[in-house]
Amino acid sequence: MRYAMAMDTKKCVGCSDCVVACQTENNVPHGYCRDWIVENVDGTYPNLELELRSERCNHCDDTPCVRTCPTGASHIIEGGIVKVTHVECIGCGACIQACPYDARYFHPDGYVDKCTFCDHRVAKGQETACVAVCPTKCLYFGDLEDYNSPVSKVLRERKWKVNAPEAGTKPQVYFLI
Amino acid sequence: MKEELFVSGRDIPFIDPVLHIWHWQIPLYLFVGGLAAGLIFFASYFYLSGKEKEYPIAVQVAPFLAPIVIVLGLIALLLDLRHPAFFWQLYTTIRLDSPMSWGAWTLGVVMPLSVLWPLTYIYEIRAYFDGKIKLAVNIIDWIIKLKNRYWVLEWVFDFSVKNRKAIAIINLVLSIVLGVYTGILLSAFNARPLWNTSLLGPLFLVSGLSTGAATIMWMAKDHHEKITFSRIDLLLIAIELFFIVHLFMGFLASTAVQQEAAALFLGGEFTAVFWGFFVMGGLVFPAILEILELIGYKIPISIPAFFILFGGALFRFIMVEAGQITRYLY
Numbered sequence: 459m460r461y462a463m464a465m466d467t468k469k470c471v472g473c474s475d476c477v478v479a480c481q482t483e484n485n486v487p488h489g490y491c492r493d494w495i496v497e498n499v500d501g502t503y504p505n506l507e508l509e510l511r512s513e514r515c516n517h518c519d520d521t522p523c524v525r526t527c528p529t530g531a532s533h534i535i536e537g538g539i540v541k542v543t544h545v546e547c548i549g550c551g552a553c554i555q556a557c558p559y560d561a562r563y564f565h566p567d568g569y570v571d572k573c574t575f576c577d578h579r580v581a582k583g584q585e586t587a588c589v590a591v592c593p594t595k596c597l598y599f600g601d602l603e604d605y606n607s608p609v610s611k612v613l614r615e616r617k618w619k620v621n622a623p624e625a626g627t628k629p630q631v632y633f634l635i
Numbered sequence: 636m637k638e639e640l641f642v643s644g645r646d647i648p649f650i651d652p653v654l655h656i657w658h659w660q661i662p663l664y665l666f667v668g669g670l671a672a673g674l675i676f677f678a679s680y681f682y683l684s685g686k687e688k689e690y691p692i693a694v695q696v697a698p699f700l701a702p703i704v705i706v707l708g709l710i711a712l713l714l715d716l717r718h719p720a721f722f723w724q725l726y727t728t729i730r731l732d733s734p735m736s737w738g739a740w741t742l743g744v745v746m747p748l749s750v751l752w753p754l755t756y757i758y759e760i761r762a763y764f765d766g767k768i769k770l771a772v773n774i775i776d777w778i779i780k781l782k783n784r785y786w787v788l789e790w791v792f793d794f795s796v797k798n799r800k801a802i803a804i805i806n807l808v809l810s811i812v813l814g815v816y817t818g819i820l821l822s823a824f825n826a827r828p829l830w831n832t833s834l835l836g837p838l839f840l841v842s843g844l845s846t847g848a849a850t851i852m853w854m855a856k857d858h859h860e861k862i863t864f865s866r867i868d869l870l871l872i873a874i875e876l877f878f879i880v881h882l883f884m885g886f887l888a889s890t891a892v893q894q895e896a897a898a899l900f901l902g903g904e905f906t907a908v909f910w911g912f913f914v915m916g917g918l919v920f921p922a923i924l925e926i927l928e929l930i931g932y933k934i935p936i937s938i939p940a941f942f943i944l945f946g947g948a949l950f951r952f953i954m955v956e957a958g959q960i961t962r963y964l965y
Contacts, residue, residue, distance in 0.1 A: 526735065549721075551656045551717070556824045556825070564656070564717050
């Protein structure tokens with residue numbers, strides 16, 4: 459099993475519904491977020507190109523955050539989801555420094571918090587909160603090893619890229635272009 | 636033009652807009668870790684090579700500073716943790732992949748050994764302070780009184796004196812591990828391009844040894860010992876300068892993110908403080924003073940020693956501060 463997400467940069471309108479859904483579903487403290495929208499403008503006027511991305515933890519295959527964690531609080535569960543055990547986390551910040559995507563933050567209670575791919579929902583066979591609410595249906599979630607999962611299908615059909623592949627982390631959030 | 640905006644109100648305190656989560660605690664700890672490594676290394680090395688009588692300050696007296704500065708560093712580390720009540724989780728596991736984990740274990744072993752070593756020389760340390768610092772003498776007298784009262788302490792004392800050689804051998808190895816670790820800790824983070832170079836380990840080791848040598852040279856009474864450590868220090872400064880040049884050569888020949896990291900020091904915001912205060916003030920200036928001293932000019936040894944220690948601390952503050960600004964852009 460290998461969970462992954464695909465995000466259609468052509469369909470996203472940047473409404474931030476995924477951000478609010480995540481904050482609500484996961485009780486994210488006020489002022490923090492586990493996913494976020496990036497608006498990328500490229501080119502010279504009048505030939506400008508706008509790209510919208512909904513970003514979150516990439517649940518990488520090669521995880522510098524898990525590698526540098528001194529206590530083992532950062533770990534990988536089935537399906538490749540990267541999680542943090544709160545009571546093992548000492549709040550040293552090593553994983554935050556190790557992440558090229560800035561996907562982790564200090565929860566006000568001291569431990570490090572991040573996107574969990576809504577593993578509590580996924581375990582029940584549901585979609586993640588962000589995928590479930592997306593009004594343009596630009597987010598796809600599923601098992602890469604399942605040939606017929608929405609994410610496998612769309613990655614076969616479309617061209618895609620990942621963020622900072624040169625960091626060597628093998629990220630598992632794909633951006634359709 | 637390339638413009639990137641976070642339109643969803645991403646305002647995570649201490650993370651956006653820059654990943655600046657490590658403040659003064661980490662560089663202070665890296666500095667005292669390097670200093671302790673230097674002091675312990677020279678004490679063990681000169682003891683094992685049988686030069687205890689030749690360099691009494693290095694072997695017998697100066698190492699008493701090591702446990703004191705390590706404790707200061709540990710306090711700083713604890714202050715840095717956001718979940719400090721769970722710090723003991725470090726000692727429930729050994730994770731060889733994580734430099735911070737084996738650093739924590741190294742410190743766990745170095746700390747008691749660094750206490751045992753000066754304990755075996757407690758009378759020599761007392762003699763050094765006698766008539767100079769009353770408070771230090773009083774504290775040492777109190778420790779000696781404790782030792783005479785409790786048989787456990789007496790036994791630890793006798794055991795350490797008998798096993799000095801074994802302690803010195805372990806200390807020699809661990810001091811190098813400790814010195815390298817202060818650099819490797821940073822170089823393990825490939826997301827911060829400035830830190831992500833294998834040169835950081837040897838560079839921090841040499842810098843740590845140099846601050847240790849400067850401290851010994853400052854404390855030394857005998858002219859021969861002063862001159863020897865002044866020479867050792869000169870050599871270490873030369874190696875350090877060599878490493879720094881190579882560090883930037885490596886950055887400039889590397890990927891775009893590392894070139895950007897180097898640009899912070901080559902015209903960017905850290906240029907003046909790095910080259911002016913650290914390289915010139917903390918390495919070249921004290922080196923010139925030491926050379927003048929060696930060829931016969933009368934210069935108070937405390938001046939170059941102070942500037943070397945200042946440079947060593949500044950170097951770590953700059954590296955930790957600047958490293959957190961560098962990142963992957965995509």
